[in-house]
Amino acid sequence: MTTVFAPMASTYETPPAHLDPPTAADLVGPSLKQVEAVIHDLPDVEPDGLRQAVEVILNSGGKRIRPTIALLVAGMLGVDPPDSNAVHLAGAVEMLHTATLVHDDLIDGSLMRRGAATLNAAWTPAATVLTGDFLFAYAAKLASQANSVEAMSIFADTLCVMVAGELRQGFSDWETRSTHDDYLRRIYAKTASMFVLATTAMASVCGASARQTEALREFGREFGMGFQIIDDILDFTGEQRVVGKPVGSDLRRGLITLPTLRFAETHASDPDLVCALRGECDRATYDRLIDRIRRSDAIEASRREAAGAGQRAIQALGVFPESAHRAALFGLVDEYARRVV
Amino acid sequence: MTTVFAPMASTYETPPAHLDPPTAADLVGPSLKQVEAVIHDLPDVEPDGLRQAVEVILNSGGKRIRPTIALLVAGMLGVDPPDSNAVHLAGAVEMLHTATLVHDDLIDGSLMRRGAATLNAAWTPAATVLTGDFLFAYAAKLASQANSVEAMSIFADTLCVMVAGELRQGFSDWETRSTHDDYLRRIYAKTASMFVLATTAMASVCGASARQTEALREFGREFGMGFQIIDDILDFTGEQRVVGKPVGSDLRRGLITLPTLRFAETHASDPDLVCALRGECDRATYDRLIDRIRRSDAIEASRREAAGAGQRAIQALGVFPESAHRAALFGLVDEYARRVV
Numbered sequence: 001m002t003t004v005f006a007p008m009a010s011t012y013e014t015p016p017a018h019l020d021p022p023t024a025a026d027l028v029g030p031s032l033k034q035v036e037a038v039i040h041d042l043p044d045v046e047p048d049g050l051r052q053a054v055e056v057i058l059n060s061g062g063k064r065i066r067p068t069i070a071l072l073v074a075g076m077l078g079v080d081p082p083d084s085n086a087v088h089l090a091g092a093v094e095m096l097h098t099a100t101l102v103h104d105d106l107i108d109g110s111l112m113r114r115g116a117a118t119l120n121a122a123w124t125p126a127a128t129v130l131t132g133d134f135l136f137a138y139a140a141k142l143a144s145q146a147n148s149v150e151a152m153s154i155f156a157d158t159l160c161v162m163v164a165g166e167l168r169q170g171f172s173d174w175e176t177r178s179t180h181d182d183y184l185r186r187i188y189a190k191t192a193s194m195f196v197l198a199t200t201a202m203a204s205v206c207g208a209s210a211r212q213t214e215a216l217r218e219f220g221r222e223f224g225m226g227f228q229i230i231d232d233i234l235d236f237t238g239e240q241r242v243v244g245k246p247v248g249s250d251l252r253r254g255l256i257t258l259p260t261l262r263f264a265e266t267h268a269s270d271p272d273l274v275c276a277l278r279g280e281c282d283r284a285t286y287d288r289l290i291d292r293i294r295r296s297d298a299i300e301a302s303r304r305e306a307a308g309a310g311q312r313a314i315q316a317l318g319v320f321p322e323s324a325h326r327a328a329l330f331g332l333v334d335e336y337a338r339r340v341v
Numbered sequence: 342m343t344t345v346f347a348p349m350a351s352t353y354e355t356p357p358a359h360l361d362p363p364t365a366a367d368l369v370g371p372s373l374k375q376v377e378a379v380i381h382d383l384p385d386v387e388p389d390g391l392r393q394a395v396e397v398i399l400n401s402g403g404k405r406i407r408p409t410i411a412l413l414v415a416g417m418l419g420v421d422p423p424d425s426n427a428v429h430l431a432g433a434v435e436m437l438h439t440a441t442l443v444h445d446d447l448i449d450g451s452l453m454r455r456g457a458a459t460l461n462a463a464w465t466p467a468a469t470v471l472t473g474d475f476l477f478a479y480a481a482k483l484a485s486q487a488n489s490v491e492a493m494s495i496f497a498d499t500l501c502v503m504v505a506g507e508l509r510q511g512f513s514d515w516e517t518r519s520t521h522d523d524y525l526r527r528i529y530a531k532t533a534s535m536f537v538l539a540t541t542a543m544a545s546v547c548g549a550s551a552r553q554t555e556a557l558r559e560f561g562r563e564f565g566m567g568f569q570i571i572d573d574i575l576d577f578t579g580e581q582r583v584v585g586k587p588v589g590s591d592l593r594r595g596l597i598t599l600p601t602l603r604f605a606e607t608h609a610s611d612p613d614l615v616c617a618l619r620g621e622c623d624r625a626t627y628d629r630l631i632d633r634i635r636r637s638d639a640i641e642a643s644r645r646e647a648a649g650a651g652q653r654a655i656q657a658l659g660v661f662p663e664s665a666h667r668a669a670l671f672g673l674v675d676e677y678a679r680r681v682v
Contacts, residue, residue, distance in 0.1 A: 050508055
């Protein structure tokens with residue numbers, strides 16, 4: 001196993017310590033089961049149809065990356081096995097993520113998610129809004145069960161950042177959305193903020209020092225940014241069968257992501273691109289443009305940006321001594337980067 | 342000034358102590374200004390259009406009854422003037438209330454609220470959903486600033502109860518919605534739960550005893566139930582000019598409230614009523630039925646039920662010694678009941 005984040009991997013005489021660690025699954029498997037238990041321990045949900053719908057959402061194939069990170073952080077901070085506070089916080093993060101998916105699907109009108117029909121496809125908007133609200137409420141409940149005022153405050157701040165980011169995106173014009181700065185701000189609000197929640201709120205729950213907390217913030221931010229860039233690359237390069245949605249679906253619904261931005265740097269006046277940035281193309285134009293972006297060096301440029309974020313994430317953990325949990329976090333970063341190699 | 346909650350008011354030789362108290366406004370006016378400051382101290386909100394919309398919602402004539410109750414409870418518990426924790430909690434309750442209004446208006450398609458156009462009337466559903474989410478997030482943020490894990494937990498529980506109640510309502514059939522039990526459950530979830538939040542979370546923040554907390558829970562529940570019943574009566578008896586929406590608007594949009602339920606007890610097979618309970622009438626039928634309910638003794642029966650709740654609320658506060666704050670809470674209950682006299 002090699003790492004895509006070792007900048008000069010070929011110069012290693014022997015693999016560095018982080019190349020063959022116990023996997024995240026080895027380390028947090030049992031605790032993740034406890035997290036599953038708390039996120040499925042829903043309060044009084046009626047009618048049964050709603051409970052079933054919520055169960056489907058919770059079971060629809062998410063990889064539990066966020067609680068996995070949170071639990072590994074707890075382990076790295078010496079809280080191993082994680083206590084009830086840590087388990088509830090990890091559950092809160094996953095539940096918050098799930099809640100945002102429900103409202104996002106409503107907002108962008110998606111009918112499929114993770115290859116399955118979204119709630120939005122089957123239900124009225126009102127029921128979808130309320131189900132998302134319910135999951136938000138339950139996420140807040142789980143967060144409160146971490147028994148830390150500071151963790152709760154970070155949770156609430158994250159929610160503010162995420163929603164404000166969505167709102168800014170909804171109100172911004174296409175010229176703003178076509179800038180790299182705006183892209184970074186968007187993916188921070190949408191994805192990296194929740195990784196930062198997972199790492200820093202757990203730092204608080206586990207009594208980390210200020211220096212450790214800052215390192216974990218950096219790790220969460222960089223991993224989250226890299227993670228979202230990789231997701232955005234896969235939207236172009238993945239097969240519909242694998243990612244569960246049409247190739248280039250982001251661009252088709254007006255979401256301008258890094259591959260498009262990198263392509264734009266060398267094709268600023270390309271008429272296909274101009275109409276796509278404005279969200280005004282017909283289907284054939286989108287098909288043609290997406291195919292061109294897929295085959296362009298914008299993909300490799302985006303990959304390098306993701307790799308840079310991954311490297312910075314790994315470097316941030318340098319303040320922690322070597323440990324199985326730290327190595328598993330390295331492995332996790334690596335595993336995600338590998339998806340676009 | 343007489344009280345509608347003195348069961349045998351005519352027998353009083355001299356007015357009891359709670360009849361001429363300093364008003365709530367006298368006691369909490371300055372602290373309410375602090376609450377206003379924290380609820381307007383919104384985090385980074387862009388674009389300006391959103392900030393303005395949120396300001397309009399926050400300024401659109403709410404009477405701040407929930408933070409007023411919360412602050413009076415703090416005063417009754419000896420935290421007077423309220424500290425920063427109490428002020429933030431009071432702000433959280435008002436913000437949560439405001440957030441639910443935004444999603445409610447979306448869910449039931451209202452275009453007017455408090456005589457002003459709702460967000461829903463002017464914006465897309467997506468923007469409305471997100472603005473409501475933003476206010477929920479900010480409410481959670483304010484609640485976390487009360488620096489009490491228990492208050493936060495009550496806050497999250499309340500959110501769960503409210504949303505679950507809305508969902509249950511959305512999924513229930515008209516026969517269920519036509520029962521008194523279901524009505525009580527609905528108004529608890531919709532209104533009284535937030536009054537209970539205001540009183541019990543404040544109890545926690547102010548270090549109340551278990552006995553005091555239980556009394557405050559009872560007070561919050563009964564006041565909240567009475568408050569909502571009064572609102573539901575006003576929907577029938579108020580003038581459109583005053584309540585800011587058409588007379589009988591609840592029933593017209595399928596919401597079965599106490600006056601209709603009381604009317605149904607003596608008109609079970611009335612064809613107008615049957616079609617209204619099913620939500621299938623034409624406008625002329627609604628006009629006729631609403632006029633009949635307005636003139637029926639269902640209104641007086643509903644009034645008695647609200648008065649009973651008000652009396653129980655006042656009785657619950659019997660565990661607290663006489664104080665200006667307690668008297669102001671009595672006065673508040675009385676003032677609301679008076680709206681339907």
